[in-house]
Amino acid sequence: MTARSGNGRSRAVTRRKFLKTTGAGVAGATLLGTGACAGFTPSVEGSAGSIIFTHGPDDTGNKAKLVDRFNKQQNGRIVVEFREMPADTGQYFDKMRTEFQAGGATTDVIGGDVIWPAQFASNDWIMELSELFTEEMQANYLSGPLDSGKYQGGIYGVPWYADAGMLWYRRDLMQKSGFDKPPETWDELMSIAAKVQKDSGLPYGYVGQGSEYEGGVTNGCEFVWNAGGEFLDPDDPTKVILDSEESRAGLGSEAELVAEGIAPLAMATYKETESLAAFMNQDAVFLRNWPYTYASLADPAAGSTFNPKTVYDQVGVAPIPVNEKGTKSYRCLGGWSFLINNFSTKKEQAWEFIQYMTSPEVR
Numbered sequence: 001m002t003a004r005s006g007n008g009r010s011r012a013v014t015r016r017k018f019l020k021t022t023g024a025g026v027a028g029a030t031l032l033g034t035g036a037c038a039g040f041t042p043s044v045e046g047s048a049g050s051i052i053f054t055h056g057p058d059d060t061g062n063k064a065k066l067v068d069r070f071n072k073q074q075n076g077r078i079v080v081e082f083r084e085m086p087a088d089t090g091q092y093f094d095k096m097r098t099e100f101q102a103g104g105a106t107t108d109v110i111g112g113d114v115i116w117p118a119q120f121a122s123n124d125w126i127m128e129l130s131e132l133f134t135e136e137m138q139a140n141y142l143s144g145p146l147d148s149g150k151y152q153g154g155i156y157g158v159p160w161y162a163d164a165g166m167l168w169y170r171r172d173l174m175q176k177s178g179f180d181k182p183p184e185t186w187d188e189l190m191s192i193a194a195k196v197q198k199d200s201g202l203p204y205g206y207v208g209q210g211s212e213y214e215g216g217v218t219n220g221c222e223f224v225w226n227a228g229g230e231f232l233d234p235d236d237p238t239k240v241i242l243d244s245e246e247s248r249a250g251l252g253s254e255a256e257l258v259a260e261g262i263a264p265l266a267m268a269t270y271k272e273t274e275s276l277a278a279f280m281n282q283d284a285v286f287l288r289n290w291p292y293t294y295a296s297l298a299d300p301a302a303g304s305t306f307n308p309k310t311v312y313d314q315v316g317v318a319p320i321p322v323n324e325k326g327t328k329s330y331r332c333l334g335g336w337s338f339l340i341n342n343f344s345t346k347k348e349q350a351w352e353f354i355q356y357m358t359s360p361e362v363r
Helices: 015-021 062-074 089-101 116-121 143-147 171-176 186-200 214-225 245-259 265-269 272-280 293-297 347-357
Strands: 004-006 049-055 078-084 109-113 158-164 166-170 204-207 236-240 284-289 315-318 331-340
Touching: 049 347, 062 078, 062 347, 078 347, 089 109, 089 116, 089 214, 109 116, 109 347, 116 331, 143 158, 143 331, 166 171, 171 186, 171 315, 186 204, 186 245, 186 284, 204 272, 214 245, 214 331, 245 265, 265 272, 272 284, 272 293, 331 347
Parallel strands: 049 078, 049 109, 204 284
Antiparallel strands: 004 331, 109 331, 158 331, 166 284, 166 315
8 A cells, every 4th residue: 555645646655664664564574484374275165164353343334234244145154253343443453463462363354454464464463365365366456455465475465445534624614604615725724714613613623633643643644745745765765854844844734723723732632533523523624534434424323413414515525735736635545454364263264254345246
């Protein structure tokens, strides 16, 4: 998965390489050992078993529906149990790491974050899939999501879905205040937000993720990139070039949002849950978040106060703002892949479930 995307164009430095170089990834490890996976044959003919599939909260209920459908198709031959994990990716990661370090085989299929395959594979915690996930099958996927599942020449993850940072905005309130299009720059956003706040009485002009975790890093990356800055030299990723005028300007825009009262001071503690909650409660003009916001906005069960029938007339989506008008907008790319626990005793069943979840009928 590339570190950033700007209107379909990729960077030279991958997100995985960025995290690996800065110490957030695991480096210097070998390929997954041959162990129990050597000579593995993907056949479950005549075998039965229950497997555990983990991923984050199923806010829409779609994952549970897909699992139920698979179980009905299997007619008892394979039974999948969906185990919901924390929405906080860091907490989810810690739970999986604890299980792996103990050699646990409780979980069979992991819905893993974009940066997990390299970290897990370097410790022999997940299964190398090249015998199952053939090059012919891989050709059906975009290179970015596919690359995120690769490590040291092996393939450890099957792409599930991709994420990209987006700017969500209150179209209805902007129109009432005389604005007919979303902001292109951070200066425009602050100007629009201040006017809409004054006219509508909303407490916040902008909310995003500012807490000290992966989401806070992705937000910071977008501020830096959209001001023309870089973290690493594209030609030499071991060289840090963050201390530049452009990078300082980008991070300055983030700080200015708070200093000018557009974003709340508490945004320094916000993760996705808190920032989305503020927007769904109709307390903010702008929100930086991921695509799943779309479904959440129309779901009262998720905490949304919008009318499901009219919400998409009230809310719009736009690229992340930039510092200088006319420059490209970049956003951090994320995503999730299916991984198989290397300690699992149900690898065959796990693979069949992954094939189902990535089949055309499901996608």
